[in-house]
Amino acid sequence: MAHERIISDSRGIEGGGLPLISQSLDSVRAYQFEIHFDLGGLQLGADSDKLTLAAKQVGQMGFASEDIEVHRVNDKVFYPGKASPEALTVTFDNQYQTKVSEALWKWYKTIYDPTTGTMSNGADINVFKAQKATVIHLNARGTPLYETVLYGVYPKSWKTAEFNYGTNEFHTIEVEFRYDFMDHGDSK
16 A cells, blocks of 8 residues: 655755645545435425525434343343434524524424424324435535435424624524434445
8 A cells, every 4th residue: 555645845845845735634624514404295484405504513413322231150241232313403593584493493393382282193204204314524625525314304302592692693593303214425
């Protein structure tokens, strides 16, 4: 296997040339992403492009497996047990024109409506679960590198950021999502 030098230039800094830094060791940057929601049969009054444009921050995604602890005579061993997805938090800009907060609130009300105290009866899963949400990881040129796809997505919690005269930031909506399954790999 050939090793690439991290800094290389035949002229060197003294010769008037600048060192060349290898880009093969670059990492994916945290600010190069898009998230797309495939809303399927959900009628929220907003399309997924509006949710994509408003998404300002996407939290960690992942699965965790519980341990099954087995005790033998002189041993203790572990086996993988039930796997469960971890909740995903997405922070959205509270935009005037696209009214993303209203769409997210309408989606949350399909789970639990705080004005009537009713829960979703679950008769039709398409009433509250989006088919999928896809987080696309981008390179420095905006080209997709790989993606993480979450299936069976629904909002678990909805909350606004605090209102404060002392800050100079845009107001946001924070939604915690649950999902059933997850896939991660090359962008298609």
